[in-house]
Amino acid sequence: MTADFEPGSGRFPSPGPICGQSAIELARAIRERRLFVREIMDAFISRIETVNPHVNAIVSMRPREELLAEADAADTALAQGVEAGPLFGLPIAIKDLALTKGLRTTFGSPIFARHVPDVDDYFVERIRRAGAIIVGKTNVPEFGLGSHTYNPVFGPTLNAYDHRLTAGGSSGGAAVALALHMLPLADGSDMGGSLRNPAAYNNVYGFRPSQGRVPGGPNFEAFMSQMGIEGPMGRSVADIALLLGVQSGHDPRSPLSLDGHEDFLAGLAPRVQGARIAWMGDLGGHLAVEEGILDLCTQALAQLEGAGATVDSHVPDFDFEALWQAFVTLRHATSGCALKAHYDDSDRRSQLKPEAVYEAEGALRLEAPATFAASQRRTAWYQTVVRLFEHFDYLALPTAQVFPFPVECHWPEEIAGRAMDSYHRWLEVCTLATMAGLPAISVPVGFDPAGRPMGMQIIGRPRGDLSVLSLAAGYERLTPFGVR
Amino acid sequence: MTADFEPGSGRFPSPGPICGQSAIELARAIRERRLFVREIMDAFISRIETVNPHVNAIVSMRPREELLAEADAADTALAQGVEAGPLFGLPIAIKDLALTKGLRTTFGSPIFARHVPDVDDYFVERIRRAGAIIVGKTNVPEFGLGSHTYNPVFGPTLNAYDHRLTAGGSSGGAAVALALHMLPLADGSDMGGSLRNPAAYNNVYGFRPSQGRVPGGPNFEAFMSQMGIEGPMGRSVADIALLLGVQSGHDPRSPLSLDGHEDFLAGLAPRVQGARIAWMGDLGGHLAVEEGILDLCTQALAQLEGAGATVDSHVPDFDFEALWQAFVTLRHATSGCALKAHYDDSDRRSQLKPEAVYEAEGALRLEAPATFAASQRRTAWYQTVVRLFEHFDYLALPTAQVFPFPVECHWPEEIAGRAMDSYHRWLEVCTLATMAGLPAISVPVGFDPAGRPMGMQIIGRPRGDLSVLSLAAGYERLTPFGVR
Numbered sequence: 001m002t003a004d005f006e007p008g009s010g011r012f013p014s015p016g017p018i019c020g021q022s023a024i025e026l027a028r029a030i031r032e033r034r035l036f037v038r039e040i041m042d043a044f045i046s047r048i049e050t051v052n053p054h055v056n057a058i059v060s061m062r063p064r065e066e067l068l069a070e071a072d073a074a075d076t077a078l079a080q081g082v083e084a085g086p087l088f089g090l091p092i093a094i095k096d097l098a099l100t101k102g103l104r105t106t107f108g109s110p111i112f113a114r115h116v117p118d119v120d121d122y123f124v125e126r127i128r129r130a131g132a133i134i135v136g137k138t139n140v141p142e143f144g145l146g147s148h149t150y151n152p153v154f155g156p157t158l159n160a161y162d163h164r165l166t167a168g169g170s171s172g173g174a175a176v177a178l179a180l181h182m183l184p185l186a187d188g189s190d191m192g193g194s195l196r197n198p199a200a201y202n203n204v205y206g207f208r209p210s211q212g213r214v215p216g217g218p219n220f221e222a223f224m225s226q227m228g229i230e231g232p233m234g235r236s237v238a239d240i241a242l243l244l245g246v247q248s249g250h251d252p253r254s255p256l257s258l259d260g261h262e263d264f265l266a267g268l269a270p271r272v273q274g275a276r277i278a279w280m281g282d283l284g285g286h287l288a289v290e291e292g293i294l295d296l297c298t299q300a301l302a303q304l305e306g307a308g309a310t311v312d313s314h315v316p317d318f319d320f321e322a323l324w325q326a327f328v329t330l331r332h333a334t335s336g337c338a339l340k341a342h343y344d345d346s347d348r349r350s351q352l353k354p355e356a357v358y359e360a361e362g363a364l365r366l367e368a369p370a371t372f373a374a375s376q377r378r379t380a381w382y383q384t385v386v387r388l389f390e391h392f393d394y395l396a397l398p399t400a401q402v403f404p405f406p407v408e409c410h411w412p413e414e415i416a417g418r419a420m421d422s423y424h425r426w427l428e429v430c431t432l433a434t435m436a437g438l439p440a441i442s443v444p445v446g447f448d449p450a451g452r453p454m455g456m457q458i459i460g461r462p463r464g465d466l467s468v469l470s471l472a473a474g475y476e477r478l479t480p481f482g483v484r
Numbered sequence: 485m486t487a488d489f490e491p492g493s494g495r496f497p498s499p500g501p502i503c504g505q506s507a508i509e510l511a512r513a514i515r516e517r518r519l520f521v522r523e524i525m526d527a528f529i530s531r532i533e534t535v536n537p538h539v540n541a542i543v544s545m546r547p548r549e550e551l552l553a554e555a556d557a558a559d560t561a562l563a564q565g566v567e568a569g570p571l572f573g574l575p576i577a578i579k580d581l582a583l584t585k586g587l588r589t590t591f592g593s594p595i596f597a598r599h600v601p602d603v604d605d606y607f608v609e610r611i612r613r614a615g616a617i618i619v620g621k622t623n624v625p626e627f628g629l630g631s632h633t634y635n636p637v638f639g640p641t642l643n644a645y646d647h648r649l650t651a652g653g654s655s656g657g658a659a660v661a662l663a664l665h666m667l668p669l670a671d672g673s674d675m676g677g678s679l680r681n682p683a684a685y686n687n688v689y690g691f692r693p694s695q696g697r698v699p700g701g702p703n704f705e706a707f708m709s710q711m712g713i714e715g716p717m718g719r720s721v722a723d724i725a726l727l728l729g730v731q732s733g734h735d736p737r738s739p740l741s742l743d744g745h746e747d748f749l750a751g752l753a754p755r756v757q758g759a760r761i762a763w764m765g766d767l768g769g770h771l772a773v774e775e776g777i778l779d780l781c782t783q784a785l786a787q788l789e790g791a792g793a794t795v796d797s798h799v800p801d802f803d804f805e806a807l808w809q810a811f812v813t814l815r816h817a818t819s820g821c822a823l824k825a826h827y828d829d830s831d832r833r834s835q836l837k838p839e840a841v842y843e844a845e846g847a848l849r850l851e852a853p854a855t856f857a858a859s860q861r862r863t864a865w866y867q868t869v870v871r872l873f874e875h876f877d878y879l880a881l882p883t884a885q886v887f888p889f890p891v892e893c894h895w896p897e898e899i900a901g902r903a904m905d906s907y908h909r910w911l912e913v914c915t916l917a918t919m920a921g922l923p924a925i926s927v928p929v930g931f932d933p934a935g936r937p938m939g940m941q942i943i944g945r946p947r948g949d950l951s952v953l954s955l956a957a958g959y960e961r962l963t964p965f966g967v968r
Contacts, residue, residue: 212740223710224856224859252873338856340853368817368847368851371708371821372817378706383702461736
């Protein structure tokens with residue numbers, strides 16, 4: 001399957017002339033009146049009806065008639081001269097961890113199986129305002145815990161390339177829907193790698209923006225929770241830049257959201273020449289990494305070197321075990337405390353998966369000095385990273401420590417002979433960018449001999465989102481693989 | 485003393501032609517070569533030698549010869565055409581909570597009585613780079629705890645207007661040095677009102693910038709600690725804008741520092757007309773406030789109304805007691821945890837004042853869910869405030885709940901017949917801006933019949949620093965009092 005770029009090889013018809021296009025192409029075709037929104041909507045609904053039952057990526061799908069009526073309204077508005085936003089007429093499905101007004105939002109939890117919010121998440125408001133049409137939700141792990149998309153409400157989402165394998169997560173539904181051309185664009189969110197891991201596992205791009213780039217809310221604790229963030233996923237870097245331009249920008253309702261607003265698509269300048277990249281590999285042996293992953297990454301780096309980048313193997317002197325423990329602690333201190341509301345209610349507690357109980361019980365055991373010490377460790381890591389960027393423009397790491405694993409397995413308990421001591425330890429490689437709040441994209445690096453996809457993280461300096469996207473776009477031009 | 489604008493009436497000679505000038509005037513006179521830096525330095529050293537022994541505002545003063553040599557070097561550099569920074573040649577003393585490379589930094593604690601740092605705080609680096617000459621430090625309460633400036637290393641700082649009274653704090657040395665013309669400008673910092681309270685108590689201006697406006701570090705825990713911030717103090721709003729322009733602006737070493745850099749002095753546009761002000765008074769009786777304070781504030785508001793502002797009494801519906809408890813909790817979770825390092829060492833513990841022990845023990849008792857709940861409360865307050873700003877441009881509150889009290893008293897245990905249940909409860913009125921991270925200036929509102937100064941807080945919308953300074957500058961033009 002390595003040389004076969006049609007996901008789910010042979011299983012599905014080709015995406016055809018509409019679903020095969022990029023988000024940018026479709027948006028342009030709509031604005032230039034070469035395609036009706038209705039035609040596009042119709043094509044994507046059909047595609048979803050054909051493909052989705054096999055992979056379960058999209059959930060809470062809205063009725064066809066409702067969507068076609070909305071598409072017709074968009075066509076009418078456009079004919080009447082309405083100003084078309086950057087996503088005008090594009091179908092999108094929102095990750096089921098984000099609130100969608102009037103559309104069921106379950107967080108993958110049976111507690112919320114019938115929950116219909118009366119507000120949108122801030123970034124969802126923006127996606128609507130940009131003209132996209134929300135067709136449904138993308139599937140997630142229960143409360144986004146763990147990087148494997150299954151839950152008792154909707155069941156598992158299956159890998160786009162091999163339906164026996166996990167889609168990754170927590171933006172697993174989004175990644176699979178993109179890979180299989182059921183959507184032109186998708187949002188995701190990322191605390192421990194949830195935009196990056198499923199991108200790697202389904203051969204698409206997933207971008208974790210700088211902390212604060214996409215304003216979070218309204219249902220967030222807004223000051224302590226600085227590890228999770230929404231971001232874009234796509235089949236191309238330009239599509240990601242398009243969506244990020246819509247999601248990002250200061251919102252006064254979100255106290256830590258970054259100032260200003262940038263047009264990432266206009267600013268995108270594909271560039272590899274002269275980029276100084278620190279390849280951090282397995283952190284000098286600290287990380288357990290499945291055989292074959294580092295090789296795929298170094299092949300990708302060789303391509304970047306061939307195009308004029310400088311790649312140096314470099315691992316900063318830091319206590320990475322302590323950094324991981326700090327991540328675990330800060331997650332208890334935020335996600336764990338948030339989950340405690342359910343844990344404290346015996347009815348709801350019985351509906352929590354073990355990972356949620358682990359987080360809530362971790363929060364209950366946690367004392368303030370330990371939280372503060374973890375945040376001091378985080379600060380030290382940030383300072384280390386800032387000094388690294390005096391010598392390098394980018395850091396590179398594998399996106400995952402293990403290839404997509406069988407869907408029945410809840411999490412890898414062992415990698416390369418080393419035991420994983422928690423449900424999320426196997427995601428450690430993704431927490432380095434999280435802990436420093438850095439922008440990080442997962443770019444596809446191809447497949448192992450068994451046809452399992454993999455990605456590599458390209459991490460940029462603080463708030464260097466555009467720089468990361470520009471290198472990724474340069475890389476994209478060099479690489480023959482990746483779903484387009 | 486109400487109509488007498490010479491602080492310490494009769495006690496000190498007039499500041500004279502050099503020390504009587506504003507920072508802006510002095511900086512201009514230096515750039516235009518109308519005054520030598522040496523003349524200015526000489527005048528301020530003499531002023532400090534005359535006045536400071538009576539009030540103890542400046543500590544760790546550098547030797548006269550060293551300072552004059554530095555002044556001479558500045559004059560030589562200017563004669564040779566060096567580009568003069570915005571503070572070029574101005575004497576300044578740095579608050580003794582901030583690190584000054586090579587200059588003793590005690591934090592007001594006997595533990596650090598001999599501590600000489602080998603780095604500057606980030607904002608101190610900027611003040612040096614802008615050309616200011618650091619002459620010494622300004623006195624603080626031990627570890628900045630409490631708004632009354634005394635400590636076992638240097639003793640108390642005395643109020644500029646009445647030496648029997650407290651200077652306030654924690655930027656007490658800075659406020660008194662300004663009020664008595666020992667410095668043209670001073671920095672301060674503020675968690676629970678430390679830039680505002682001493683400004684009010686000494687009839688000068690003190691501005692708490694938006695959270696993140698002045699990058700904190702290097703010795704901070706940089707992610708959780710979002711209540712304290714450095715800022716400027718001055719005898720005029722324009723001087724404050726000058727210093728803020730130097731202190732502020734993004735520093736990549738400080739992960740939550742706001743983007744960009746603004747020239748606040750150039751942007752300053754004094755303006756009262758049309759300003760919509762919500763007067764929050766004593767929060768509908770929630771706050772104990774000493775008689776006479778609200779009257780001084782409403783007189784100031786009447787002046788603003790006379791100049792075209794709209795002032796409405798308005799108290800948002802919020803559980804202010806819960807907000808105060810959240811402040812106490814978050815302070816344990818940050819300051820308390822930081823102080824724990826000293827508390828854990830029996831030698832050092834014996835050198836801590838009771839307030840430091842209270843904070844450390846509060847941290848020890850604190851569990852993660854309580855911290856998270858406090859931060860959720862803080863988030864709810866922020867959201868309430870954002871909605872308030874849909875109807876108002878500014879919020880106004882008294883700066884202090886009590887006039888300057890006798891210097892022997894550690895903190896007011898009762899206000900208006902109501903008991904204060906902790907060392908910092910009397911500062912509650914300042915925590916409203918802190919908890920939402922809002923920019924807030926204390927402007928002078930005159931004196932009570934006993935000659936004790938008072939101030940009023942003008943609070944702006946999130947990141948609206950320039951807007952706050954512009955209203956304050958408009959107010960400054962209307963008011964006959966205030967030290968200039």
